Amino acid sequence: MAPTTVEADPAAARRSLEALALGDAFGERWFPLFRAPRQAYNEVRARRTPPEPVWNWTDDTALARALHQVLDECGEVVQDRLALSFALAFDADRARGYGHGMHMLLPQLLTSPGDWRTLAPGLFEGGSLGNGAAMRVAPLGARFHRDVGHAAGQAARQAEVTHAHPEGIAGAVAVAVAAALAVRGEFTLDEVVARTPAGSVREGLARAAGLPFDTEPWRAADLLGNGSRIRADDTVPFALWTAARHRDDLEAALWATAEGFGDVDTTCAITGGIVGAAAGVGGVPDEWLRRREPLN
Numbered sequence: 420m421a422p423t424t425v426e427a428d429p430a431a432a433r434r435s436l437e438a439l440a441l442g443d444a445f446g447e448r449w450f451p452l453f454r455a456p457r458q459a460y461n462e463v464r465a466r467r468t469p470p471e472p473v474w475n476w477t478d479d480t481a482l483a484r485a486l487h488q489v490l491d492e493c494g495e496v497v498q499d500r501l502a503l504s505f506a507l508a509f510d511a512d513r514a515r516g517y518g519h520g521m522h523m524l525l526p527q528l529l530t531s532p533g534d535w536r537t538l539a540p541g542l543f544e545g546g547s548l549g550n551g552a553a554m555r556v557a558p559l560g561a562r563f564h565r566d567v568g569h570a571a572g573q574a575a576r577q578a579e580v581t582h583a584h585p586e587g588i589a590g591a592v593a594v595a596v597a598a599a600l601a602v603r604g605e606f607t608l609d610e611v612v613a614r615t616p617a618g619s620v621r622e623g624l625a626r627a628a629g630l631p632f633d634t635e636p637w638r639a640a641d642l643l644g645n646g647s648r649i650r651a652d653d654t655v656p657f658a659l660w661t662a663a664r665h666r667d668d669l670e671a672a673l674w675a676t677a678e679g680f681g682d683v684d685t686t687c688a689i690t691g692g693i694v695g696a697a698a699g700v701g702g703v704p705d706e707w708l709r710r711r712e713p714l715n
Contacts, residue, residue: 425563425565425566425569426565427490427494427562427563427565428561428562428563428564428565428602429491429562431561431562431564431602431696431697432487432490432558432559432561432562433487433558434561434695434696434697434698434699434700435557435558435560435561435562435598435692435693435695435696436480436483436484436487436558436692436714437695437699437700437714438669438691438692438694438695438696438698438699438700439479439480439483439555439557439558439688439689439691439692439695440476440480440483440688440691440711440712440714441669441673441691441695441700441703441707441708441711442673442676442684442687442688442689442690442691442692442695443476443477443479443480443554443684443685443687443688443691444474444475444476444477444480444684444710444711444712445469445474445673445677445687445691445707445711446673446676446677446683446684446685446686446687446688447474447475447476447477447516447683447684448469448471448474449462449463449469449677449680449683450683450684453469453471459680460680463674463677463678463680464678466674468704468706468707469710471710472710473710473712474707474710474711474712475712476515476684476711476712477515477516477684477688478509478515478516478517478518478521478551479554479555479684479685479688480688480714481508481509481512481515482505482508482551482554482555483554483555483556483557483558483688483692484508484714485501485504485505485507485508485555486501486504486505486555486556486558486559486577487558487559488504489501489504490559490562495573496559496573496576496577498535498576498577498579498580499532499533499535500532501577501580502528502532502533502534502535502580503528503529503532505525505528505580505581506525506526506527506528506529506532507529509521509525509526509529510525510526510529516684518549518551518649520542520543520547520549520551520581521551521581523542524538524539524542524581525581535579535580535581539579539580539581539582539583540583542583543584545583545584546582546583546584546587547581547582547583547584547587548582548584548585548586548587548590548650548651548652549582549587549649549650549651550587550590550646550649550650550651550653550654550655550682550685550689551581551582551587552574552577552578552581552582552587552588552590552591552651553578553587553590553591553593553594553651553654553655553689554594554654554685554688554689555577555688556574556577556578556591556594556595556598556692557594557595557597557598557688557689557691557692557693557695557696558598558692558696559573559574559577559595559598560574560594560595560596560597560598560599560693560696561598561599561601561602561692561696563595563599564598564599564600564601564602564603564696567596567599567600567603567614568614570595570596570598570599571592571595571596571614573595574588574591574592574594574595574596575588575591575592577591578590578591578592582651585616585618586618586619586620586650586651586652587651588616589615589616589618589619589620589621589651590620590651590652590654590655591651592614592615592616593611593614593615593620593621593624593655593659594655594658594659594689594692594693596610596611596614596615597611597659597662597663597693598692598693598696599696601662601666601693601694601696601697602696602697604697606662606663606666606693606697607628607663608624608627608628608659608660608663609628611624611659612624612625612628618652619651619652620651620652620655620656622652623643623644623652623653623655623656624655624656624659626642626643626656627639627643627656627657627659627660627663630642630643630660632663632664635678636661636664636675636676636678636679637678637679637680639657639660639661639679640657640678640679640680640681643656643657643660644656644657644681645657645679645680645681645682645683645686646658646679646681646682646683646685646686647680647681647682649682654681654682654685654686654689655689657676657679657686658676658685658686658687658689658690658693659689659690659693661675661676661679661686661690662689662690662693662694665694666693666694666697666698667694667697667698668694668698668702669691669694669695669698669699669700669702669703670702670703670704670707672690672691672694673687673690673691673703676690
């Protein structure tokens with residue numbers, strides 16, 4: 420397959436990836452593994468920086484890096500190559516917090532990458548509608564921001580490798596579109612709704628578009644979902660709402676997203692990837708960047 424003729428922006432993609440990884444590692448600090456629920460709530464509300472000296476990122480970043488590498492090498496989503504890249508990332512470090520579906524799928528793709536075509540649709544009786552395809556895709560949207568329709572199509576292609584369910588694909592499309600629009604200075608929730616396939620994700624985004632930005636983030640998470648169900652329609656609307664609420668301020672966006680708790684590394688990764696696509700990571704405290712695990 421010949422590389423795409425759409426002009427890419429690798430610098431925007433890298434900005435988004437750096438911010439996605441920061442959001443992922445920052446959000447991971449608030450899981451019960453590190454904090455009791457009341458302690459986590461108090462620390463987030465007080466905007467108290469997590470004290471751990473190293474903030475490791477999770478599968479969100481591992482798979483975003485794998486996708487980023489394939490796009491650097493191929494210029495577009497080559498699905499069999501991407502399947503192998505995902506499998507290699509999983510095989511290199513299975514302790515990144517991968518979901519159950521990826522534990523079933525990715526080891527099989529290590530030796531037969533092309534088998535995603537039959538294996539991915541068979542996950543959970545119709546394919547996964549989880550948030551995994553959405554959590555990794557913001558840098559792709561940033562890369563192809565000059566053609567938002569192309570970004571949406573590429574987002575769908577990368578989603579199909581692991582998340583064949585229409586809602587899993589729609590979540591990825593919505594995040595990629597948001598990141599592309601963010602780089603263009605055109606990001607609004609209404610614009611994302613208009614470009615997202617019909618279904619539960621789009622309905623959740625429409626609710627988010629009608630939710631005032633003066634709503635407390637914890638309340639918004641109650642209304643929109645916070646990823647605790649590990650579904651795209653329970654994750655993407657809130658993450659995009661906080662990204663739109665703080666589109667020029669990555670630090671504020673991540674704190675607000677953390678207030679929603681739930682699958683907080685994933686919501687923060689999505690929010691970070693969108694806001695950082697335009698704003699970068701330059702506005703966050705230096706200690707955050709020093710503590711975040713390097714991307715290499």
